[in-house]
Amino acid sequence: MFEYTITSKNGRARAGIFRTPHGDLQTPVFAPVGTQATVKTLTPEHLKGINASLVLSNTYHLYLRPGDELVREMGGLHNFMQWPNPMLTDSGGFQVFSLSKIRKIDEDGVTFKSHIDGSMHRFTPERSIQIQNNLGADIIMAFDECADPNDPVYIQKAMERTHRWAVRSLNGHGRTDQALFGIVQGGVDPDLRAQSAEFIAALPFPGIAIGGLSVGETKDEMYKTLDVVTPLLPENKPRYLMGVGTPEDLINGVLRGVDIFDCVLPTRLARHHAAFSPEGRLNLMNAPFARDPRPIDETCDCYTCRTFSRAYLRHLIAAKELLAGTLISIHNLRALIRLMEKIRIAIADGTFTEQAPQMLAQWDNNAKRAKTT
Amino acid sequence: MFEYTITSKNGRARAGIFRTPHGDLQTPVFAPVGTQATVKTLTPEHLKGINASLVLSNTYHLYLRPGDELVREMGGLHNFMQWPNPMLTDSGGFQVFSLSKIRKIDEDGVTFKSHIDGSMHRFTPERSIQIQNNLGADIIMAFDECADPNDPVYIQKAMERTHRWAVRSLNGHGRTDQALFGIVQGGVDPDLRAQSAEFIAALPFPGIAIGGLSVGETKDEMYKTLDVVTPLLPENKPRYLMGVGTPEDLINGVLRGVDIFDCVLPTRLARHHAAFSPEGRLNLMNAPFARDPRPIDETCDCYTCRTFSRAYLRHLIAAKELLAGTLISIHNLRALIRLMEKIRIAIADGTFTEQAPQMLAQWDNNAKRAKTT
Numbered sequence: 003m004f005e006y007t008i009t010s011k012n013g014r015a016r017a018g019i020f021r022t023p024h025g026d027l028q029t030p031v032f033a034p035v036g037t038q039a040t041v042k043t044l045t046p047e048h049l050k051g052i053n054a055s056l057v058l059s060n061t062y063h064l065y066l067r068p069g070d071e072l073v074r075e076m077g078g079l080h081n082f083m084q085w086p087n088p089m090l091t092d093s094g095g096f097q098v099f100s101l102s103k104i105r106k107i108d109e110d111g112v113t114f115k116s117h118i119d120g121s122m123h124r125f126t127p128e129r130s131i132q133i134q135n136n137l138g139a140d141i142i143m144a145f146d147e148c149a150d151p152n153d154p155v156y157i158q159k160a161m162e163r164t165h166r167w168a169v170r171s172l173n174g175h176g177r178t179d180q181a182l183f184g185i186v187q188g189g190v191d192p193d194l195r196a197q198s199a200e201f202i203a204a205l206p207f208p209g210i211a212i213g214g215l216s217v218g219e220t221k222d223e224m225y226k227t228l229d230v231v232t233p234l235l236p237e238n239k240p241r242y243l244m245g246v247g248t249p250e251d252l253i254n255g256v257l258r259g260v261d262i263f264d265c266v267l268p269t270r271l272a273r274h275h276a277a278f279s280p281e282g283r284l285n286l287m288n289a290p291f292a293r294d295p296r297p298i299d300e301t302c303d304c305y306t307c308r309t310f311s312r313a314y315l316r317h318l319i320a321a322k323e324l325l326a327g328t329l330i331s332i333h334n335l336r337a338l339i340r341l342m343e344k345i346r347i348a349i350a351d352g353t354f355t356e357q358a359p360q361m362l363a364q365w366d367n368n369a370k371r372a373k374t375t
Numbered sequence: 376m377f378e379y380t381i382t383s384k385n386g387r388a389r390a391g392i393f394r395t396p397h398g399d400l401q402t403p404v405f406a407p408v409g410t411q412a413t414v415k416t417l418t419p420e421h422l423k424g425i426n427a428s429l430v431l432s433n434t435y436h437l438y439l440r441p442g443d444e445l446v447r448e449m450g451g452l453h454n455f456m457q458w459p460n461p462m463l464t465d466s467g468g469f470q471v472f473s474l475s476k477i478r479k480i481d482e483d484g485v486t487f488k489s490h491i492d493g494s495m496h497r498f499t500p501e502r503s504i505q506i507q508n509n510l511g512a513d514i515i516m517a518f519d520e521c522a523d524p525n526d527p528v529y530i531q532k533a534m535e536r537t538h539r540w541a542v543r544s545l546n547g548h549g550r551t552d553q554a555l556f557g558i559v560q561g562g563v564d565p566d567l568r569a570q571s572a573e574f575i576a577a578l579p580f581p582g583i584a585i586g587g588l589s590v591g592e593t594k595d596e597m598y599k600t601l602d603v604v605t606p607l608l609p610e611n612k613p614r615y616l617m618g619v620g621t622p623e624d625l626i627n628g629v630l631r632g633v634d635i636f637d638c639v640l641p642t643r644l645a646r647h648h649a650a651f652s653p654e655g656r657l658n659l660m661n662a663p664f665a666r667d668p669r670p671i672d673e674t675c676d677c678y679t680c681r682t683f684s685r686a687y688l689r690h691l692i693a694a695k696e697l698l699a700g701t702l703i704s705i706h707n708l709r710a711l712i713r714l715m716e717k718i719r720i721a722i723a724d725g726t727f728t729e730q731a732p733q734m735l736a737q738w739d740n741n742a743k744r745a746k747t748t
Binding site for chain 2: 040044067082292313314324325
């Protein structure tokens with residue numbers, strides 16, 4: 003179980019297969035985020051229709067609502083939300099640090115206040131793993147401490163605690179049908195990152211995540227950090243860059259040897275009427291789209307692009323119809339999943355490093371903001 | 376075109392086929408409402424999946440936004456919203472009277488204020504038909520005046536004007552690929568209803584609608600009105616009871632010779648977490664459903680019931696996930712469409728009038744309010 007086979011390499015980029023109890027995962031892969039046991043506004047059928055393979059869900063949210071015990075009683079997360087393919091849960095650490103009012107971090111764990119009802123809760127590495135065992139995803143994450151990237155003293159302390167918690171997470175893990183990944187921390191300090199990569203790489207995790215990026219550092223800092231970390235990681239384990247990202251981050255991540263990505267960006271943009279396209283990121287509410295009979299992207303094979311005009315999508319947005327968010331989410335997710343499919347083919351063909359600058363140029367327009375038209 | 380063939384009869388109930396340019400409509404039929412060129416939160420694929428045949432859209436809303444000229448430019452309503460099967464538009468009259476601040480009704484038409492931006496607009500019978508010609512539905516409606524059912528003097532005046540407007544609607548209709556239906560008015564006064572039925576029946580409409588019901592009168596008044604009207608209508612034209620209704624209204628309507636129904640009830644209930652079930656109408660937010668592994672209705676063949684537990688639906692509602700509305704809408708619409716399928720089979724078998732009391736008893740629980748569990 004959890005064997006990772008590299009099927010081809012091109013520069014530092016790798017294409018491979020990670021075996022899980024819910025099927026083989028072809029990497030590099032982009033995972034849609036289903037925060038509350040649902041990728042917002044989409045059914046599992048929609049996800050199958052865009053060839054999604056791995057879906058992420060959030061331990062912090064599911065622990066608070068509906069509760070991990072309830073999910074376990076309902077047959078686990080796969081059965082509860084009826085997603086038959088591989089799933090991943092995070093440890094809850096990141097949301098504790100970003101969403102809740104933290105009351106106390108100590109060596110043993112974190113006491114925090116629910117962002118929903120203000121009730122008090124406590125996560126420790128053992129508790130996070132127990133909750134993730136109840137949820138039952140194929141890939142689960144060690145409990146880590148996420149530090150402010152601009153506070154070097156705290157970064158080091160948090161990294162060291164993350165290492166101790168990594169060992170406790172491993173010891174607390176009881177299910178052989180779930181792959182527990184360790185997490186490399188260390189902010190944007192190359193020495194700390196190297197130290198963390200070596201520590202985590204030496205532990206018997208079947209996969210390794212890179213945490214604490216895409217939290218305010220520059221793109222350059224992110225890519226330099228990857229340049230430090232991935233060469234220190236074992237070849238035969240998948241690497242997961244958490245919470246990343248934009249199309250150009252995916253291309254740059256794969257170029258640096260990353261295999262797994264997740265991000266809320268495609269679905270969040272969709273709910274704000276922004277769509278990825280070869281012309282750049284489109285704000286579909288803009289007036290010129292009112293009579294535009296073309297699909298979002300004429301080269302896209304998704305249900306939305308095969309079926310609906312920009313004019314119709316713009317009408318749904320103007321009329322405040324929720325179907326707009328569903329249809330644009332389908333397209334934006336498919337755009338990133340299709341990008342990963344193209345990258346996998348290019349790695350297999352040995353042409354990815356050669357094609358990457360062109361791919362980056364194509365996605366450059368989509369990076370930051372909507373076009374004015 | 377627009378031939379109506381009765382394939383079997385049982386008492387006053389009829390089963391038949393109405394031919395339209397977008398396919399044959401099997402009657403009796405229940406039409407989901409797609410107010411703004413979308414059945415709220417559902418894709419056309421969802422509608423095909425529940426065997427929806429006829430979809431209604433609202434002329435008032437589409438005229439204001441995105442505009443009927445724009446819809447025509449985009450290839451008409453079928454192409455705009457990508458619904459390949461039969462469609463129906465109303466005349467806009469009912470919404471002018473219920474949603475907008477009316478400024479002036481005169482013999483020629485109605486001047487009204489948009490509920491969206493307060494701008495002024497005018498509908499006449501000719502204008503309503505022209506707008507509906509632009510929208511391009513298979514079945515369109517004569518422009519009528521909807522009167523307060525509790526004002527007998529106004530009811531008569533409005534009915535007489537509706538008759539004059541019916542003639543003007545016919546004269547204003549230019550497309551042979553759209554069936555224009557006349558509308559019987561007259562409140563709950565049996566004499567006025569009889570007079571209106573005879574007047575409208577004498578005009579060359581390919582189908583006849585019964586308007587002004589389900590607007591505050593009692594169920595008894597509605598059924599008595601149908602008992603007056605339908606016997607006066609020609610056998611070989613389909614009869615459409617506008618804006619009705621609840622499951623028991625559908626059964627009672629078919630028993631009285633009605634062929635076509637539409638109502639927002641199933642989708643509106645769904646967005647308020649209420650689901651039709653054999654146990655009665657369920658409020659899925661209620662606590663006992665949190666750990667209920669059963670589908671909404673074990674006998675239902677819809678995607679929602681084939682796939683998801685009440686526990687999952689309850690979680691989506693509690694977590695304010697919009698997917699809840701989508702999934703419950705699929706079920707509620709399928710429940711009424713399946714009811715109509717059963718009724719068609721029972722009419723063909725000659726057992727509908729016999730089965731009707733049992734069908735009514737089964738749906739009785741769903742009639743008014745959610746169960747407390």
